[in-house]
Amino acid sequence: MAPLFRLLLPALLPLFPTLTTAWTDLSDETLARLPNPSDTDFDITSGALLSPILIPRVPGTEGSLKVLSHFQNFFATKLPDWKTSTQNSTATTPTSNGAEIPFVNFYATRDPPWAGGGDVGRLVLVAHYDSKSTPEGFIGATDSAVPCAVLMHAAQAVDEALTRKWEDMRAKGLAGDGLGDGDGHEDAYRGVMILFLDGEEAFHSWTNEDSLYGARSLAKTWESTPHTVLSQRKNHISSIDLFLLLDLLGSKSPTIPSYFPTTHWAYTHMATLESRLRRQNHFLSHETSPNPWFFEPKKGKRFNSMMIQDDHIPFLARGVEVLHVIPSPFPRVWHVLEDDGKHLDMPTVKDWARLTAAFLAGWLGLEGFVEAPLEVIPVGGRAGEAEDVTSGAVKGRGVRLKTEL
Template sequence: MAPLFHLLFPILLPLFPTLTTAWTDLSDETLARLPNPSDTDFDITTGALLSPILIPRVPGTEGSLKVLNHFQNFFATKLPYWKTSTQNSTATTPTSNGAEIPFVNFYATRDPPWAGEGNVGRLVLVAHYDSKSTPEGFIGATDSAVPCAVLMHAAQAVDEALTRKWENMRVKGLAGDGLGDGDGHEDAYRGVMILFLDGEEAFHSWTNEDSLYGARSLANTWESTPHTALSQRKNHLSSIDLFLLLDLLGSKSPTIPSYFPTTHWAYTHMATLESRLRQLNHFLSHKTSPNPWFFEPATKEEKHSMMIQDDHIPFLARGVEVLHVIPAPFPRVWHVMEDDGEHLDMPTVKDWARLTAAFLAGWLGLEGFVEASLPVANGGAEEAEDVTSGAVRGRGLRLKTEL
């Protein structure tokens, strides 16, 4: 992640309509029924989702390939209805001595079974999976192994409910005709994508050329890849209704500003979900992170007054709507060797997984389709221990100068 800018950065106005109606409020019962993030998935040494990512994974290395295989195996075995793809590119870097470094972006999509790809609007949940090349052996637990595992959990948490919803729509004749006509039911053409980007980190020092390798390549490719002539969405880029980017998550007491006015509505939905999950005693971090993570800046001048360079930049510059979930200030472990599994605040990690799954369920309109699991999820049943290091406390917006 990279430098902070005030809004002097040239940003295009959104090219696609803001989908502010893409939301269904979830009942307390549904929030309680969402699968509970567990040690089985998030233990730093044995967790099925997180532990395989807690290794150095610099682009083009064996560690990077291992993590890619982890993603592929997860969707193939746990979520077989999701369609997986990769997008490949190469580039020289300031440290590669002229050699081309491979970058591989991985994404998995789940769309309504009756919908053609060019007619689907998606919530795209994003994290980068590469780790910084220096210092040698750097893990990058918050940056961004945890966000990757959180997105895997969210996908798994809603998958069965999404299947039930789409089958219900089919039976009731609400599935549309496959051409973008949902017979008045706008979510008949609403899908989801999990996107893991490669090459976010700079190899030497952050510049427009030495950063965001995978994101720059993918945004360009999707912009230039058209859908079929009769599609409602002209290209792959225009299929993104919201680009939700998670980064630097897993330290305690984060504070998440609202960075963009056009997606403040989505920020507000996430803030409301956080508040409700706390009130319903489903958050584990009530001791280590007692204050709300999402907050309104104190003044109009502070609100939407900053930008952090990250993987959203190439998409934002092409008019894609972005919700950037990244703490300000950054965690104190940012870009140092202590950004490893031992320095994560695990109650906070699990709460991010639960909150992200709830946001995805709300976006996909899964109220009434989440069935109770055994045991019913209840984050309040587990006591959070204050045993790990975390983020710098405070509500100030004074940030480090680069990510």
């Protein structure tokens, strides 16, 4: 993203309409049951989610193709029920000497199995996966390898619960045959998309033309791609209920302002989740990042009067509602070689993964559908038996039902 800002007039804030959407508060038990981000996924040298992204990945290079393959393999092997696709474009850049540079946007979608794509409204969780071309060897760990890995974790964290919810809705006759059916169940046509954008960074210096290559192409394409005639949503742009963009995350003690009054309701939900996760000792970054990242709702609204130029801009210009999760001020490693894995604050990285998964679970209404994880723990001195820690009953061989993470 650029160090460019555009003024929002505070006096106009009361004139903006408020976007409302269904939201399901999560119980303490559900928050505790959400999968715990682990070194297995987030170790900087061997983590299955993060480490493959911690390489230079300038658009059109081998590194970019490797990271794109990482995304494709993850969804194919770990989340096969998600529908994946790419959107391709080319453009010349100030440094390409007239050559066309390829840009590939990747997205994975999970919609209710009974719903047509044109009837679904989605939470779209977004990060850019390209890295800056200079300085040479730049990794961009916060910018934005960590946000990409965080979104992968969030998708995996809710996948099984989402399947259970949709199976339950179908069994109870809440699925419906068309929008508005399903006995008024308002989230019968709610889906989720993970979107990884290419070409966010400028190749020379940030301008409207030298930046946001993938986002500009995709927003234009989705605006001009209509759904079928009888669909409830006009085009692919109108299928986005909320565009949740993560950027510059992974350094300790971030401060995240609320940038848009029309999505302050969503900001408030995330702030509340952060506060609850801290109180329940689910956050790991108490020592490195002890202060709240979001402004606590009880302390009133605090809007940042400046808007940061980032991948949301082409979508915002087309009327999409945006929640921009980006620190202000930027982390000190912004656009320097130190923005690498070694300079990440790993407790903060894992806390972002947990918080984002919790937000996604609340949006999708997964209260009551997140099951306690299974863990192999010998019980009572006899290997091979497992205990439900809630009831103390032996449940099976080789696993322990665990309600506390």
